[in-house]
Amino acid sequence: MDVAIPIFDRITALDAVGPYEVLSRVPDAQVRFIAAEPGPKRTENRMLALHADAALSELTEPDVIVFPGGYGTRALTDDETVLAWLRHAHEHSRWTTSVCTGSLVLGAAGILEGLEATSHWLSLDDLARYGATPVSRRVVRQGKVITAAGVTSGIDMALMLAAEIAGDEIAQAIQLGIEYDPEPPFDSGSIATAAPEIVQIVKDRRARLA
């Protein structure tokens, strides 16, 4: 089973690496990091580079697509190379998924038209411009299309996907293998629970980065 994770400059690394860490443990899965041009792709803060080992054109019909997010997705929503790859890959995929603002790229490719979908909470409303219905849930499944919310939600999405692909036992073993028994020190991981001043700090940070 081929799992394609397209990466790009200004990616959010954990969006990609969370699902990679889960799906690479599915028996017979081969996860491949690919890009329009192979080579190192820097995160939005420039502090880390993930390596794209192959070109999009070398893996046009993966079984599973995981499209990660990050500030770099803004440029991709106009990038015909990426959008054409995505449209073709989606026609042939068993699963087409995204994490965080990766859903905006799925949207720009026309994949979310008429579907419910999610994204990072700061970008959720932007899904509407692609004909999707924004839904504030951590993981939203619509047939073979699964969108996940911000960054860490990709881990939950991938575990759900691992269960669909390989069964509950394997997914549970993967969860135990990565010791995913979360104990966040605070209860501020969603806008439903975070205090208003905390929400404002994150909005201000985004405004500075944008």
Add this chain to the structure above:
Amino acid sequence: MDVAIPIFDRITALDAVGPYEVLSRVPDAQVRFIAAEPGPKRTENRMLALHADAALSELTEPDVIVFPGGYGTRALTDDETVLAWLRHAHEHSRWTTSVCTGSLVLGAAGILEGLEATSHWLSLDDLARYGATPVSRRVVRQGKVITAAGVTSGIDMALMLAAEIAGDEIAQAIQLGIEYDPEPPFDSGSIATAAPEIVQIVKDRRARLA
């Protein structure tokens, strides 16, 4: 504030990328991926390369050390270049931390002598050979030394550390920024909750990889 994440061949990517994603958002933090020799470092399954941008010798006194795990740590427990770097860095650090089997490298450097510490549950008992007391908790703090359990626990550890460094508000904003409101689809993330047959699947997988 310099945060050093030493990487190496056969690393578990999420051990490094989880804490990176949190700590890179601490104001004024500069996270640097370093290695004995700079360049791409492949994960244990060969499916992903993270790029080490500098040599260990270029960052000898970081404020924070985060030592990730993976099968590659076995070789590092005998690697005098890495152990000497770690001993010197630890003498000057504000915080010395590890994720997963990264704690075995801290142990081999003599840093855990007489301390409680944790590691991936499959390797927890190995800590005793370095004079540490193995403790089955997700995050174990002993003064400036913090060890975290398997893979995903690095996210919880880093949020706790972000709060120590920058205060609770900043840590909560980081948690919201990465939308860390976990919803694992199963309750099998620790050996305390996973079924015995699930534990066996993970042990068998490790035996095959070793």
